[in-house]
Amino acid sequence: MTQGLLESFFLESSAGRIFIVLHRAVDSDRCAVFVPPFAEEMNKCRSQTAATARLLAASGCSALIVDLYGTGDSEGDFSDASWPVWTQDVALAVNWATDNGLIVDAMVATRLGCSLAVESFAEADLCVSKTVFWQPVESGDDHMNQFLRYGIAASMMKSKSGGKIGDLKQHLDKGDTLEIAGYLLAPTLWSEIQQVRLLDKLGPFLGELQILEVGRTAGRELSPSSTYIESAANERGLPTKLLRLRGEPYWASAEIVVNAELCRATVQAIVGRQ
Amino acid sequence: MPMVDAIREILRDTLQLGKRADDLVALSPLFGAIPEFDSMAVVTVLTLVEEEFGIVIDDDEVSAKIFATVGSLSDFVSKKVSD
Numbered sequence: 001m002t003q004g005l006l007e008s009f010f011l012e013s014s015a016g017r018i019f020i021v022l023h024r025a026v027d028s029d030r031c032a033v034f035v036p037p038f039a040e041e042m043n044k045c046r047s048q049t050a051a052t053a054r055l056l057a058a059s060g061c062s063a064l065i066v067d068l069y070g071t072g073d074s075e076g077d078f079s080d081a082s083w084p085v086w087t088q089d090v091a092l093a094v095n096w097a098t099d100n101g102l103i104v105d106a107m108v109a110t111r112l113g114c115s116l117a118v119e120s121f122a123e124a125d126l127c128v129s130k131t132v133f134w135q136p137v138e139s140g141d142d143h144m145n146q147f148l149r150y151g152i153a154a155s156m157m158k159s160k161s162g163g164k165i166g167d168l169k170q171h172l173d174k175g176d177t178l179e180i181a182g183y184l185l186a187p188t189l190w191s192e193i194q195q196v197r198l199l200d201k202l203g204p205f206l207g208e209l210q211i212l213e214v215g216r217t218a219g220r221e222l223s224p225s226s227t228y229i230e231s232a233a234n235e236r237g238l239p240t241k242l243l244r245l246r247g248e249p250y251w252a253s254a255e256i257v258v259n260a261e262l263c264r265a266t267v268q269a270i271v272g273r274q
Numbered sequence: 275m276p277m278v279d280a281i282r283e284i285l286r287d288t289l290q291l292g293k294r295a296d297d298l299v300a301l302s303p304l305f306g307a308i309p310e311f312d313s314m315a316v317v318t319v320l321t322l323v324e325e326e327f328g329i330v331i332d333d334d335e336v337s338a339k340i341f342a343t344v345g346s347l348s349d350f351v352s353k354k355v356s357d
Contacts, residue, residue: 142330146321149333153313157305157338165333181314215326224328248287252318254310255290 002026004057013092015085016075019067020093021050023057031062031102032130032270033094035120037111037137038193039078039147039183041251042071045110045134048250052108052263059271062102066093068116079177079184083192086116091124105207106130106270111251112137115198118206127205130270134212134262135251136229140196150181199232209233209240210269214247214259277348277355284326285311285344288318300345305338316341329354 005024010017025031034049036042053063067074068089070081094104105128109117114136121127137143145165149156152163171178172187179185202209213226222230222244233240245265250257275283278300286295289310304311320331331354340350 142324146317146324149317149320150314152333153317156333156336157313157316157341223326225325248290249318249322252322253288253290254315254318 013089015069018089019073021065023053023063025057025060025062028060029103031097031104032106034065035109035113035117037113041111044251047256047258051258052266055263055267059267061271064097079186087120090120108132110134112143115196118201122201129207131206131209132266132269138198140193144194202233211242212265213244215244277352281348284322298344302344305341327355
């Protein structure tokens with residue numbers, strides 16, 4: 001294995017400059033784009049993403065990691081971000097790679113990032129031969145409810161009359177921006193994500209789809225959510241496989257976790273070897 | 275896997291209790307007893323439980339009572355799964 005070369009730079013997006021990390025494979029023009037999850041999950045997944053990108057580059061496929069506008073090291077505030085800006089960010093990164101001699105023929109997307117990646121590719125008329133979903137989120141609405149729960153966490157445990165998610169939604173409906181778990185959630189972004197459904201836009205442009213799920217026991221049956229996505233994709237004639245790996249919830253656990261098996265399984269799905 | 279065992283594994287992974295989770299039984303106290311189990315961790319556990327078991331938990335249903343012990347949490351999840 002030859003280590004890939006690490007490059008980082010900014011691209012000019014419609015809203016501001018976005019930060020890109022490229023783990024460039026030696027002697028190969030293949031490239032996979034990584035699309036991050038939402039808010040704090042992105043931070044939790046950074047190490048897992050970087051470790052997988054390094055292994056992928058060393059295995060002969062470059063890895064392009066996008067920091068969406070208003071997140072990570074990109075310009076802008078989280079409260080100024082919007083779903084359409086983010087979908088354009090992903091397409092911008094892919095088009096940059098293509099313009100610079102790389103062939104983007106794989107994507108790795110995490111959680112809500114799966115919907116973002118799919119919408120972005122559909123809208124920009126892009127395609128890949130391999131897609132890997134990490135712990136995909138099907139419903140943006142459910143994901144927002146789970147996120148809003150962090151805004152009522154403290155009061156939820158104190159009394160029945162404490163804060164309710166419904167109260168937060170009323171504020172968002174009125175056009176207020178709310179601070180949830182340290183993130184300023186703008187009503188526009190909230191409303192856009194609520195409409196997101198992963199299954200709506202799945203298509204042949206994803207190529208072979210592999211869902212990699214990490215759970216507390218490898219032997220346990222697969223989660224209902226991933227199983228649902230797998231069967232819905234297969235019903236649409238999209239070749240889809242679902243694999244459950246043993247491990248901690250790297251996207252959610254208190255301390256940062258890197259699951260080496262997930263790195264290897266992802267590389268295996270994309271290049272067919274480790 | 276019995277629900278108590280499943281909940282123990284979710285708590286082990288989410289709170290990164292390691293071997294300390296081995297001692298968790300149905301009567302083990304949770305909220306207020308395990309330092310790592312703060313209100314933010316409660317939210318993370320709720321999300322994981324929803325996704326693992328394909329259930330939706332309304333915020334009206336959540337109270338300190340459910341998170342009193344491993345047993346009270348697993349009873350709550352068992353009931354939601356069977357509903």
